Amino acid sequence: MFSLGLGTAQLVAPGEMNRLVGADDDPRNRRIQRWAGGARELAAGVGIEARYRTTGWLWARVAGDVLDLTLLGAVLADPRHRPEQRRRAAAATAAVLGVTAADVRAALQLQHAGEHAANGHGGGGVKEIEAKAEITIHRPVAEVFAFWNDLENLPRFMRHLQSVTRLGADRSRWRAKAPAGMEIEWEAEVTAREIDEYISWRSVGGATVQNSGSVRFTPAPGDRGTEVRVHLHYRPPAGKIGAALAKLFGEEPGQQVRDDLRRFKQVLETGEVVRSEADPEGTRTRRLLAQRPAQPLPR
Known part of the structure; x- marks a missing residue:
């Protein structure tokens, strides 16, 4: 649900999202916000909610989180940005780090559960x-x-x-x-x-x-x-x-x-x-x- 909500906001209002995270609001950054962010988040959200190969979609979210952190790092490192922009980028980075930790944990749990069942130790559909x-x-x-x-x-x-x-x-x-x-x-x-x-x-x-x-x-x-x-x-x-x-x-x-x-x-x-x-x-x-x-x- 977080992916669906964030992806929708990035597609519909890329300019507002750029300003929220401290990035310059220009045509290039709007395209990055809309397609590298919004489309990716929506695809991940739909894939996770479909409950089909959920582990893969969660790892895709982790990869997307790494991309977001890279882009936010570029905002923080740009000397042309104002202090207010850096503060917003720092707050966004902290938020994405928290989301990344949650995504990694969920992906590892699902992957471990799948391996456990494949090795014959899980329920595998056989009820107690x-x-x-x-x-x-x-x-x-x-x-x-x-x-x-x-x-x-x-x-x-x-x-x-x-x-x-x-x-x-x-x-x-x-x-x-x-x-x-x-x-x-x-x-x-x-x-x-x-x-x-x-x-x-x-x-x-x-x-x-x-x-x-x-x-x-x-x-x-x-x-x-x-x-x-x-x-x-x-x-x-x-x-x-x-x-x-x-x-x-x-x-x-x-x-x-x-x-x-x-x-x-x-x-x-x-x-x-x-x-x-x-x-x-x-x-x-x-x-x-x-x-x-x-x-x-x-x-």
């Missing part, structure tokens, strides 16, 4: 996946917490996980199945833990799928066991691989987490995950589990 779910398990809080706190237990009920290996007190390596037969691996660290209350964690290093999560354990009303609430965030990388990994939790991420929690409930209440012989991983098992508390299916 968020999933929430909760369930009541008929077991004491201490028992439920202790089972989850041993992260190596997680693959027993989280279907996409293949393994979790403890690397230290609060650090672990996770391996998961991904679409098209792919596997992904990352390291995670526990960021907060309160015994029998909550655990939170996040991926560390250059994880292919940046993720974080938390799980809370609270006593269920009426002494009915433990309420478990899970909240997960995943940010897949850019590109086609990222789009495929975004499907790690399927079309409805919350449904996948709810299924994992039902299996968690089964493991703690019955000691095993119940599956249907006809449909070991499919919707029939989900419907049965959704209809009643976890228990072994009849033979």
Whole structure:
């Protein structure tokens, strides 16, 4: 918007702009003001607002700022100019220096963001996946917490996980199945833990799928066991691989987490995950589990 406004003023009133910055108002300077300044600023403003190759247009603005500073330097250095002209040129130079700093910063930020996405670390159009779910398990809080706190237990009920290996007190390596037969691996660290209350964690290093999560354990009303609430965030990388990994939790991420929690409930209440012989991983098992508390299916 600054480019559009300044460019319009330079095209429409080049004489006033010359006097404002301390330059001589003659036909030559009016042409410079109108075409080297106004037309350039308008082109940059339109290009930036079009959101097409914005970084290039911002660098074009920086180049234009350098040209403006050069012209203002010539005004300051001309011994024929009056003190009033030099004061105006000095004020204009200070203003252009501020604009130049803002343009350089914006151009660098956009350029860095573009390089980050091209290297597979940005969003690249793949939105963050968020999933929430909760369930009541008929077991004491201490028992439920202790089972989850041993992260190596997680693959027993989280279907996409293949393994979790403890690397230290609060650090672990996770391996998961991904679409098209792919596997992904990352390291995670526990960021907060309160015994029998909550655990939170996040991926560390250059994880292919940046993720974080938390799980809370609270006593269920009426002494009915433990309420478990899970909240997960995943940010897949850019590109086609990222789009495929975004499907790690399927079309409805919350449904996948709810299924994992039902299996968690089964493991703690019955000691095993119940599956249907006809449909070991499919919707029939989900419907049965959704209809009643976890228990072994009849033979």
